[in-house]
Amino acid sequence: QLVESGGGLVQAGGSLRLSCAASGRTFSSAGMGWFRQGPGKERELVATISWSGGTTYYADSVKARFTISRDNAKNTVYLQMNSLKPEDTAVYYCNRVVGGRPMQNWGQGTQVTVSS
DSSP, X not given: OEEEEOOEEXXXXXXXXXXXXXXXXXXXXXXEEEEEEOTTSOOEEEEEEOTTSOOEEEOTTTTTTEEEEEETTTTEEEEEEOSOOGGGOEEEEEEEXXXXXXXXXXXXXXXXXXXX
């Protein structure tokens, strides 16, 4: 089970930190990723992190603004989002990933709205 939180309404240039709490004993051995789905858009991959946290990937649109991290002791993955833009407005989801592809059922997501 995946439970995302931390979304909200923020002005452009602001910051938010998303959290994703995952259940299951395999979390610490799984790659994790954040995805988002904006209004009228398909869901897209935003960032991934390896099981150890040593390897990360970012979509070009968020590079240098977003940071993905994880705490395996807490079964939680985070997404620090800085310098937010209106185009970052979306529902954000986390998932276990293999090769950047989601591997389990989606959670409810968390809404991020960036006003201009």
